[in-house]
Amino acid sequence: MVDWLNYHHLMYFWMVAKEGGITPAAEALHLSQPTLSTQIQKLEKSMGIKLFERRGRSMVLTEMGQMVFRYADEIFSIGNELTDAVRGRPSKDTLRLLVGVPDVLHKLVTYRILKPVLEMGERVKLVCYEGKMQELLADLAMHRLDVVLADSQLTPELNVKAFNHLLGQCDVTVFGTAAMAKKYSRDFPRSLDGAPMLLPTQNTLLRRSLEQWFDHQDITPDVAHEFEDSAVLKVFGQAGEGMIVVPTAISHDVANQYSLKPIGRIAEVVERFYAISVERRLKHPAVVAICESAREDLFSDET
Structure with a gap:
């Protein structure tokens, strides 16, 4: 004592x-x-x-x-x-949220997940760190982060004592320029065979899921370029270098921000998003807010 x-x-x-x-x-x-x-x-x-x-x-x-x-x-x-x-200084933010964001996670998904924090009744200071998943989980274990966002569950072999909180899931949609949409929307998804596509790199779960789907559909796209950063991938898609695949939950954002058109939806490829924390039962008010909003709003049509 x-x-x-x-x-x-x-x-x-x-x-x-x-x-x-x-x-x-x-x-x-x-x-x-x-x-x-x-x-x-x-x-x-x-x-x-x-x-x-x-x-x-x-x-x-x-x-x-x-x-x-x-x-x-x-x-x-x-x-x-x-x-x-x-000392008469202005009071600091009453709440801080330290978030780890893997560099492969869609930036628009990250924004949509974290947006409710900006709309909370109390003042919140949001601090985001981007990096490799394993590095972020190490920081989480050391309590340097409150939560890590992810598109896959924490697995036992990573040897980190933390808990997965499912935020929601959605299928994916293929986007392209207006000219590509006109050309490839007809006879989708067969139209993707031999078509120019921009895909995430091999180390992403989405890439592996897409390749399995392509094999099952007997489709061989022309992979023009590969990108680890999802934001860079979308910029190249906007420039007409190839079609891109994004989570359907952010379809409106992609269409508005990058002036791209939906070509077809792939219901068989599903992306899941998680908040990983050291707490089994979430207590941080901002983390609770993003989880509730994601389930009730962002992914409400898919969960």
Whole structure:
């Protein structure tokens, strides 16, 4: 039982968790690594718990360490707000949402999923980080992120303790310029055989699903170019370099933003979208808001 919490020790722990290790935290705090390690050990001893465990060369928060980090994060956030208030600075946003977005995820889908955060009654500061899925999940596990958006479920082999929250699903639609729509809409999907297409790269779930569908339909499109970034792919589609495939849930956005026309809908190819968090039961108000809105609005016709 802790009779009196040493906030200096708590701050040192908080910095180590935030920075991802003793070395970067020691540099940020201008302390020696042995000194910082000793302070963390004193905090663990006073609380009677282990806050970190070693996995190879990395320090990973234990389950109790994750809980303490959440409290510490809130404590020092409130402390910063108090300092600002005393000094007469404008109050900071009352809520922050740290989101991880894989670089292969459709940018328009990301915007539509996160849009409800901008419409919440309380002020929210949205901070988005883009990267590879495995890197984002590592940050999630270290509580540097509140949630990671994904187009596939977290699998056990990734060795991250987190939970999948299905936001919804939808099939996909083929888009092209007006001239392409006029040419390829007739006799769809047979018209895709030998037709110029722009596809996502091989490392995406959508590409694998499309290739299975092409094989089943005995269709061999002319893959003109491949793109990992979905936004770049759409720009090339807008320029008439080939037809593109997008989630039907963002069809209106694609048509309006890129001046493209729908050519045909592929009901057999389904994209699913998830919010991945360390919580089995979502508590962050902004995460709850995006999940509810996605299920009730964005994907309501498909789920």
